[in-house]
Amino acid sequence: MRFFEYEAREIVKRSGIPVTDFGFTTDAAEARTIAERIGGSTVIKSQVLTGGRMKAGGVKFADTPEEAQAHAADILELEINGQMPRGVLVDPKADVKQEYYAGVVWDGTAKKPVILFSDMGGIDIEDVAREHPAHVGRVHLSNILPLSDYQAKECIAQTGVTGKALQRLTPIVRKLAQLFVDNDMVLAEINPLAEMHDGSFIALDAHMDMESEARGRHKQLLKDLGVGDDETRMAREPTEFELAGEAVDNASHRGVAGNVTEFDGNIGLVIGAGGGSLTLFDAVRAHGGKPANYCEIGGNPSVEKACGLAKLVLQKPGVDKIAVMMSIVSNTRVDIVARGVIKACLELDMDPAEKIAIFRIPGAWEEEGFKILEKYGIEYADRSVSMHEAARRAVAKIAGPEAVTT
Amino acid sequence: MRRDAIFIGIEVDQGALDEHSELPAHLTQVCPVDIYRETEGALEIVAENIDECVLCGLCLDTEHLGVAVGAVKVIKLYDDCAVLGAE
Numbered sequence: 253m254r255f256f257e258y259e260a261r262e263i264v265k266r267s268g269i270p271v272t273d274f275g276f277t278t279d280a281a282e283a284r285t286i287a288e289r290i291g292g293s294t295v296i297k298s299q300v301l302t303g304g305r306m307k308a309g310g311v312k313f314a315d316t317p318e319e320a321q322a323h324a325a326d327i328l329e330l331e332i333n334g335q336m337p338r339g340v341l342v343d344p345k346a347d348v349k350q351e352y353y354a355g356v357v358w359d360g361t362a363k364k365p366v367i368l369f370s371d372m373g374g375i376d377i378e379d380v381a382r383e384h385p386a387h388v389g390r391v392h393l394s395n396i397l398p399l400s401d402y403q404a405k406e407c408i409a410q411t412g413v414t415g416k417a418l419q420r421l422t423p424i425v426r427k428l429a430q431l432f433v434d435n436d437m438v439l440a441e442i443n444p445l446a447e448m449h450d451g452s453f454i455a456l457d458a459h460m461d462m463e464s465e466a467r468g469r470h471k472q473l474l475k476d477l478g479v480g481d482d483e484t485r486m487a488r489e490p491t492e493f494e495l496a497g498e499a500v501d502n503a504s505h506r507g508v509a510g511n512v513t514e515f516d517g518n519i520g521l522v523i524g525a526g527g528g529s530l531t532l533f534d535a536v537r538a539h540g541g542k543p544a545n546y547c548e549i550g551g552n553p554s555v556e557k558a559c560g561l562a563k564l565v566l567q568k569p570g571v572d573k574i575a576v577m578m579s580i581v582s583n584t585r586v587d588i589v590a591r592g593v594i595k596a597c598l599e600l601d602m603d604p605a606e607k608i609a610i611f612r613i614p615g616a617w618e619e620e621g622f623k624i625l626e627k628y629g630i631e632y633a634d635r636s637v638s639m640h641e642a643a644r645r646a647v648a649k650i651a652g653p654e655a656v657t658t
Numbered sequence: 659m660r661r662d663a664i665f666i667g668i669e670v671d672q673g674a675l676d677e678h679s680e681l682p683a684h685l686t687q688v689c690p691v692d693i694y695r696e697t698e699g700a701l702e703i704v705a706e707n708i709d710e711c712v713l714c715g716l717c718l719d720t721e722h723l724g725v726a727v728g729a730v731k732v733i734k735l736y737d738d739c740a741v742l743g744a745e
Contacts, residue, residue, distance in 0.1 A: 554691075555709050591665050591709055598664065620713070624665065627736045 253462045253485040256299045258341045259477045260458035264442065267431040269424050270454045272346065278339040283324030286342040287317040293345035296323040301485065302333040310337070313345060346456055351444035353377050354425050356393075356432035358439075365393045367404060367429055369421075371411045373444035387411055393429060401426050420453055421445075435473065436466030493568060497547060500560035507553030507584065509561040509592075517542025519650045520565040520574035522558075522593060524549035525615075528579030528639065535643035536575070540657030541650070544571045550584050558592020559599070566600055566607060573609040575646035581635055586613045586621030594628050605629035609649040612642035659701065663708035667733035668693060674720075674729035675701055681725060688716040718743050 255263065258276035265271045275286035276299070287294045298310030305311050310332050314320035324340045351373035359366040369389040372380045381388045389410030391403050404425035408418055424445065432440040439461035446456045464486075467474065479485070490498070493514045501510025508524070519541045523532040529548045536543050545565055549558060565574050576593050578584065590611065597604040611625055614635035625632040631649075633642050648656050660669040675681055682701035685694035691710040694717065695702040717730050732742035 585712070588712070595664055595709065617713075623734075624736045 253464045253467060254301050255460040255462070255477070255479075255485070256301065256338055257297065257457060257459070258299055258339070259479070260460040261341075261455065262477060263431065263435065263460055263473070264428075264455050264458045267427045267434075269427050269431075269442070270452070271458075272344050272454060272456065274341055274343045276339055276341050277324070278328070280321050280325035280328060283340055283342050284317045284321035287314060287320035290342065290344045294320050295343045295345050296320055296327055297341040297343060298327045298330060298332060299338040299341055300332045300335045302335055305332060308332045343456075346446055346454070347449060348444070348446040348456070349449045350447045351456075352421070352447065352453075353380070353441075353443045354421075354428055354445045355439070355441035355443065356429050356437070357441075358437075359392065362392055364395050365429070365432055367391045367393065367407045367425060369404075369407045369411060369425060371413055373446075377441075377443070393433075399426060399429050399433065404429060416451060417447065420451070424453055424455075435460075435470060436463045437461060438463050493545070493564070496564050497545075497561065500557060500564060503560065504554050504557050507549075507551040507557060509547075509549045509553040509557040511546075511548040512561075512564070513546040514568075515543050515545055516570070517544045518570050518572060519609075519646060520544050520568060520571035521547060522549055522562050522565060522574055522576045522589075523547060523578065525579035525582035525584055525613075526550065528577070528582070531579070532577050532639055532643055535640045536647060538640070538657075539644045539647040540655050541643070541647035544568050549589065550578070550582065552584050552588065553592070555588055555592045555595060558589045559595040562593040562596035563600060566596055566602065573607055573650045575609050575643070575650070576611045576613065577639065577642050577646070578613040578615070580614070580639070582613060582615035584613070585616045586618040587624055588617070588621075589613055590621040590624045590630075594624065594630070605631075610642055610646045612637060612639070659703065661703040661705055661708060662733075662735060663705065665734070665736050666708050666711045667731075667735050667739070668703050668708055668711075669731040669733060670701060670703070671726075671729040674725050678723055678725050680723060681720065681729075684720065684723060685717050685730070688719075690714060690716070693717075713742055715743055 261271050273290060277283050294314045296312050296314060298305050310327055310330055312323040314323050327340050353370040353373040355368045356365050370380050370387050372387045389407040391407035401422050405422045408421050428440055437460055441459040442455040444456050446454050491514045494512050497510045497512025519536060521543050523529045533543055533546050594604045597607045605628055608630045610631050612633040659672055682696040686696045691707055693704055693707045695704050734740045
């Protein structure tokens with residue numbers, strides 16, 4: 253769940269990290285009032301959840317409050333990457349000595365947070381890491397042990413920063429790491445973290461992304477920031493296909509058959525159970541397959557729900573066949589899912605044996621499920637076939653044997 | 659009375675229904691997926707729910723009502739019309 257810059261800066265401010273005397277408004281006249289309060293030159297920044305603001309004309313500099321108002325009026329009408337701005341942020345124009353980068357992200361491979369620091373701020377950290385790797389420090393954090401200043405200091409020092417700058421940066425980076433942990437963030441980034449000519453440091457821009465599942469744990473923060481319950485704040489708006497998947501899942505309380513994400517591949521997936529979705533999705537890709545979707549099915553959905561999900565995937569343009577696969581062994585009834593996916597084919601006037609490339613769901617009531625699959629001539633696999641092998645067979649059958657890469 | 663869906667068929671002996679007025683209410687109460695519905699004392703087999711049958715067999719347990727075993731049949735159409743509980 254992403255935050256607008258003005259919200260991210262408020263979160264940074266609450267954690268005790270110095271920020272500028274910025275203001276947020278949805279009104280151009282108020283932008284002028286904020287600029288008058290700030291005094292001097294200001295920066296007017298569009299508040300959108302997308303990049304490329306500067307290039308699109310969403311960031312402008314003003315030398316007077318009148319100019320700030322005029323820029324705010326323009327920016328409030330400016331659509332950037334399909335998004336109208338939530339408002340504008342009015343910020344003092346800072347006289348910066350040097351720009352740094354400080355961030356904490358979730359490292360999915362190490363399964364723990366990692367602090368990233370660079371003495372080359374103001375540009376994408378990915379570019380710095382690629383072109384100037386010696387200028388990026390990294391220190392992983394424990395998921396259990398409390399944070400310490402030394403971890404932040406070690407990370408900063410990797411970039412060659414020493415002396416007073418190191419001493420002053422350490423508590424800021426440590427507070428950022430604490431903010432990350434306390435607020436269940438998946439990304440907490442200050443870029444640029446500016447060193448002023450008097451030697452002080454201040455956050456000039458911030459990006460925050462909270463784990464969506466953690467929203468319930470941070471109701472007060474979200475309320476304080478004015479984030480509505482209905483605001484998904486995802487990287488993009490859900491597609492019609494994804495909304496239809498949500499409708500399938502919401503149609504009945506029994507089990508799960510949804511959490512659909514649309515991709516542009518040709519392999520329709522009906523996958524799930526205990527982390528199986530992610531594993532199977534990765535397995536399909538590892539074998540060179542191009543999934544048309546991600547989804548999650550499990551927890552014993554009704555036949556109608558499994559049918560609804562399968563119909564949705566089968567009807568997606570570009571999908572020729574579907575692969576129905578679940579985790580190692582599942583408590584979701586095999587026979588019920590089998591009925592659902594076969595029913596979907598029949599209701600769409602499709603041949604289940606032709607449309608279901610592979611059915612690999614071992615677990616509860618599998619003998620009954622296999623009887624159903626045999627009756628309709630569907631290729632199925634029991635638990636003696638691994639998830640990876642099932643994914644390989646699906647790729648070979650749908651995309652052709654030549655498409656299999658491993 | 660019999661209704662078939664794609665995978666499951668349900669058959670309830672009409673004689674048992676005529677003889678045991680409490681049978682429709684009982685079936686309505688025990689079925690976890692609402693295959694049976696009692697309407698003004700009569701039994702309706704809800705066609706759209708038949709394939710949701712989880713083969714629990716609760717509707718077959720009618721002896722305590724004095725209904726003969728076999729008065730209610732759950733038929734697995736995908737398994738050569740095997741009758742649940744009679745395999």
